[in-house]
Amino acid sequence: MARPTKTKELKGRGDASAKPTALPGGGGGGDGGGGNAMITTIIAAVAAGLISASVSAAAVYFLVPMVVNPIVDQAVVRIAGDEAGAHGEDELPAVGPVIDLDEFTLNLSDPDKTRYLRADLSITITPNDEDFGKLTGEAAHAWEENFHHHISHYVPAIRDIVIATLTKHTAGELSTNEGKESVKEEISEKVDEVFHGDHQVIRVNIENFIIQ
Numbered sequence: 001m002a003r004p005t006k007t008k009e010l011k012g013r014g015d016a017s018a019k020p021t022a023l024p025g026g027g028g029g030g031d032g033g034g035g036n037a038m039i040t041t042i043i044a045a046v047a048a049g050l051i052s053a054s055v056s057a058a059a060v061y062f063l064v065p066m067v068v069n070p071i072v073d074q075a076v077v078r079i080a081g082d083e084a085g086a087h088g089e090d091e092l093p094a095v096g097p098v099i100d101l102d103e104f105t106l107n108l109s110d111p112d113k114t115r116y117l118r119a120d121l122s123i124t125i126t127p128n129d130e131d132f133g134k135l136t137g138e139a140a141h142a143w144e145e146n147f148h149h150h151i152s153h154y155v156p157a158i159r160d161i162v163i164a165t166l167t168k169h170t171a172g173e174l175s176t177n178e179g180k181e182s183v184k185e186e187i188s189e190k191v192d193e194v195f196h197g198d199h200q201v202i203r204v205n206i207e208n209f210i211i212q
Helices: 033-089 137-151 155-167 177-195
Strands: 098-107 116-127 199-211
Touching (some): 116 177, 177 199
Antiparallel strands (some): 098 116
16 A cells, blocks of 8 residues: 655745855855955055155155265365365465556557557566565565565566557457457566566556547
């Protein structure tokens, strides 16, 4: 005799006793704990990176000048010392008295028309004398009087040099700065020849330079 078959109870889809299937990683429905933890970790990493960069920048800002500035200062001192030594090896002669040659009124060598030059000239020299610049008081005053008496014998020859040098030029040549400097150099060289080493011309001074 066949046994009676038991009727199977079917659970409906809407049965409240059905349990939801758990998702791997604990990411069950509605639970946001895992996502929040990940965001917190990212923010912490970014903040740590920013702090590290700020500390590095501050170190560079404060430490680099402490290292570089002493090096630069040493270089500047070294250059200044080298320049001072270079000037010391080639010292310029001391500037001495000024010989006043008074005013000159001269005809220039312009061929087409007569042109005149009027100018005041003087010459700054340095004497070849060991006592120059070392004496004081009455001794210095006596030296100066003797020097001017001595140099007065050179004045006529110096004036002749100035006249011969200026009158061979035209108004156009003497109107330029290059022309004036060339004339000064020529006068200086010729006056040094007259001094024969007793004195040295430092500068030729031209004032009230007028061409008519």
